Amino acid sequence: MSEIARALWYTAPQTIEIREEKLSKSSGNRVYLKTHASAISRGTEAIVFRGDVPVSERERMIAPFQEGTFPFPVKYGYANVSEVIETKDDLKAGQRVFSLFPHQSNFLLSADALYLIPSDLPSTRATLAANMETALNIMWDAAILPCSNVAVVGAGTVGSLVGYLCARIAGAHVTMIDVNPKRQDIADEFSCTFSLPEVAPENQDVVVHCSASESGLNTAIRIAGREARIVEASWYGSRPSGLVLGGSFHSQRLSLISSQVGQVAPIMRPRWTHRRRMEAAISLLKDDVLDTLLALPIEFEKAPKDLKDVLSGKKDTLCQPIVYS
Numbered sequence: 001m002s003e004i005a006r007a008l009w010y011t012a013p014q015t016i017e018i019r020e021e022k023l024s025k026s027s028g029n030r031v032y033l034k035t036h037a038s039a040i041s042r043g044t045e046a047i048v049f050r051g052d053v054p055v056s057e058r059e060r061m062i063a064p065f066q067e068g069t070f071p072f073p074v075k076y077g078y079a080n081v082s083e084v085i086e087t088k089d090d091l092k093a094g095q096r097v098f099s100l101f102p103h104q105s106n107f108l109l110s111a112d113a114l115y116l117i118p119s120d121l122p123s124t125r126a127t128l129a130a131n132m133e134t135a136l137n138i139m140w141d142a143a144i145l146p147c148s149n150v151a152v153v154g155a156g157t158v159g160s161l162v163g164y165l166c167a168r169i170a171g172a173h174v175t176m177i178d179v180n181p182k183r184q185d186i187a188d189e190f191s192c193t194f195s196l197p198e199v200a201p202e203n204q205d206v207v208v209h210c211s212a213s214e215s216g217l218n219t220a221i222r223i224a225g226r227e228a229r230i231v232e233a234s235w236y237g238s239r240p241s242g243l244v245l246g247g248s249f250h251s252q253r254l255s256l257i258s259s260q261v262g263q264v265a266p267i268m269r270p271r272w273t274h275r276r277r278m279e280a281a282i283s284l285l286k287d288d289v290l291d292t293l294l295a296l297p298i299e300f301e302k303a304p305k306d307l308k309d310v311l312s313g314k315k316d317t318l319c320q321p322i323v324y325s
Contacts, residue, residue: 008103008303011073013051014312016304019075023108030108031091033082037297038103039127040310040320041079043156043212044235048076049311052239060262064100065109077102079130081123098129098282105300105324115278118286124294124321125285128161131319133261133281134233135161140265141257142206142231147171151204153197153220154211155183157293157319158233162208164190164290175201177219178211182316189292204228212236218244226252233259297321 003023011017047053051071053061058070068074078100087093089111097114101107117126135158144150144166152163155178166174167190176187177200187194195201197215203225209217212234220230221244248254259265264272295317298306303322309315 002106005107006105006300007075008077008300009068009073009075010048013072014049014308015072016049016307018301018304023106029089029111031088031111031114032085032106032108033097033099033114034085034106035080035082035104035300035324036096036123037081037127037324038077038101038322039079039124039131040307040322041077041130041157042310042317042320043158045076046311046313047235048074049307063102064113065102067102075102075104079127080104081117081126082107096123096126098126098278100130103300103303103322115275115282117282121282121285122291124297124323125290126282127321128157128285128290128293128319129278129282130261131157132161132284133278134158135165136277136281136284137261137265138162138208138210138231138233138259139165140268141233141259142208142229143267144169144172144206148205149173149175149201149203149225151175151177151200151207151220151223152192153177153200153207153209153216154213154234155180155186155194156210159208159210160186160190160293160318161290162210162233163187163192165284166208167191175204177223180316186292186318189289206231208233210234214241217241221245221249221254221256222247224252224254228252228254230254230256231259232256235260293318295320297323300324 053070063078080101084091084095096117150166155176163176174192176192184194197219202223207220207224208231209220210233310317310320
């Protein structure tokens with residue numbers, strides 16, 4: 001067991017560093033793990049990268065194993081795939097597990113915070129587990145029925161996963177809407193229709209908004225059909241979002257609801273735990289087509305430099321994996 005770990009820290013606006021830290025010896029129920037891959041949750045981590053976490057949300061924004069406090073310095077992240085190095089209870093050396101741990105080379109974590117990864121699921125794709133869990137929760141909040149017309153506004157990682165899941169509902173017709181025409185390729189791979197916002201089809205039964213933009217949310221309102229449900233799945237950080245509620249919002253009797261992964265969706269909450277939901281999300285990642293969402297991995301040691309273009313939006317990246325030597 002190496003007593004020294006290397007971890008990614010956001011230390012100032014648009015500044016990333018790798019810091020070393022000393023690990024205490026394994027004890028109790030903690031498992032020693034070596035990271036294979038982690039992934040950037042681009043939307044949320046871009047807000048952290050800029051220092052835009054609102055004061056009012058700093059408590060709620062704390063990641064499960066975060067260190068430091070907002071705005072800086074903070075060790076943040078929640079998509080880690082690692083290998084068990086020392087057999088502990090039911091976990092055997094060599095098994096791979098997913099955890100909501102930040103970007104770090106090796107670490108100790110309680111066994112009850114680990115989720116087994118199937119042997120046929122590649123490590124880089126397994127980093128999508130947290131995003132798939134979010135998409136699954138959105139689906140539950142949206143309560144989409146067979147044969148529905150569904151629009152997903154914003155084809156980022158979470159929006160694309162929502163589109164992927166919706167397209168597998170019997171008879172559903174799913175339109176993925178984005179300002180970036182390159183998202184057409186993802187829509188095609190996921191058996192969805194693609195549209196730019198200005199020509200998006202109207203009269204939708206359910207609209208899921210994932211673009212974290214004012215214009216995207218107003219597009220969602222504009223294309224919703226009478227008495228349709230609009231699910232707001234974006235998080236804006238400290239940015240305001242103006243709603244156009246004048247036009248047909250009231251006459252159409254639209255419903256606007258929020259979806260957030262911190263709690264299991266109300267429709268499933270009496271029976272489902274967070275663990276059961278995450279295990280279900282991991283089981284949904286076995287389809288090879290989901291590799292469409294993954295950018296070419298970057299090396300952990302180069303991450304402080306290479307991630308800046310990803311988090312600032314200079315690169316057209318969806319899910320950015322990080323690999324560890």
